[in-house]
Amino acid sequence: MKISEKLKSSSPVFSFEFFPPKDEIGFQSLFETIEQLKPADPSFVSVTYGAGGNTRSKTVDLVGKIKNEIGIESMAHLTCVGHKKDEIVSVLESLENCGIENILALRGDPPKGEEQFIKPEGGFGYSNELVSFIKSNFSFCVGAACYPEGHIECGNLSQDMDNLKRKVDCGVDFLITQLFFDNKYYFDFIKRAEKEGINIPIIPGIMPILNLKQSQRFTKMCGASLSDSLIAKFNGFKDDLDKVREIGINHAIEQCRGLINSGAPGIHFYTLNRSKATLAILENLRGL
DSSP: OOHHHHTTSSSOEEEEEEOOOSSHHHHHHHHHHHHHHGGGOOSEEEEOOOGGGTTHHHHHHHHHHIIIIIOOOEEEEEEOTTOOHHHHHHHHHHHHHTTOOEEEEEOOOOOTTOSSOOOOTTSOSSHHHHHHHHHHHOOOEEEEEEOTTOOTTOSOHHHHHHHHHHHHTTTOOEEEEOOOSOHHHHHHHHHHHHHTTOOSOEEOEEOOOSSHHHHHHHHHHHTOOOOHHHHHTTTTOTTOHHHHHHHHHHHHHHHHHHHHHTTOOEEEEEOTTOOHHHHHHHHHHTTO
C-alpha cells in the first residue's frame, strides 16, 4: 500500500527506520528487532541506502523480505550517489519486482573519505532530479527528506526552502524531517513551508537520546542542535547509561506527544536497529 494512502487516515502514522547490517549476525539481530517491533503495528518501515551504493542489494533484499515475509509495508531509500541512470533504473525495477510501492528519494551523502558530493557521470546531481525521473517513469509513491534547521550544506533557511519547493514540485508525495530535539524547529518549518505553498504531509523524524556523546556526534554531522537546557538534564548522569536512557526516552515521549497533539501526521522513528526505546515511547503514546 502506498504511504500517501496511509497518510489519509485520521490516526497518526508511526514508522521505523532501519539500516542494512554489515554481516549475517547483524541481519539476524535486525530481524529479531523487527519481530519485536511488529506487534506495535507500524504503518511502514524504511531501509536506508549506504553511501556509494555499497548496500544497494542489501536494501532491496531487506525491504522485500520485510514486506513479503514479515508482512510490514516497506519503503526503500534510494540515493544518487555513485549511480548512472541505468543503474538507478535497475534498482527501481528490482524494487518493483519485489512489490515495493514506496521510495524515499535522496541525493545522498558523499562516500566515505570524500568531503563533497560529486554528480556521477550519467547520473543525477540533486534529489529533485531523481524524484522527477522516478515520477516520469514509474508508479512509486515518492517521499523525500527535509531539514527543519536547514540542510548542513545550505547557506541559509530561505535557500533551503527554495530547494525543497523545487523538489516537492517534481512530484514528492510526502516529506520526512531530519531529526530534531526541539519541536519549535518543526512548527516553524511547517509555517515556512506553508508560506511557500508546500502542503503535502510532513512527518517529523525523532531519535531518542540513548547515548549523549553519540547524539552530539549525530547532530554535529547533520546540522541539528541540542539546546543547553536539554543537555543540562543529563548533568551528573553522563556515565549512568540507564539514567541517560530514561531521560532521553522521556524527552522523546514529550516531543512526540506535543507533535501529535498539535497536528503532526505521525512520527518516523530513527531506531538505530534497536527496539526497546521505540517500544517504550509507543507504549506511552498509544493513549493519545
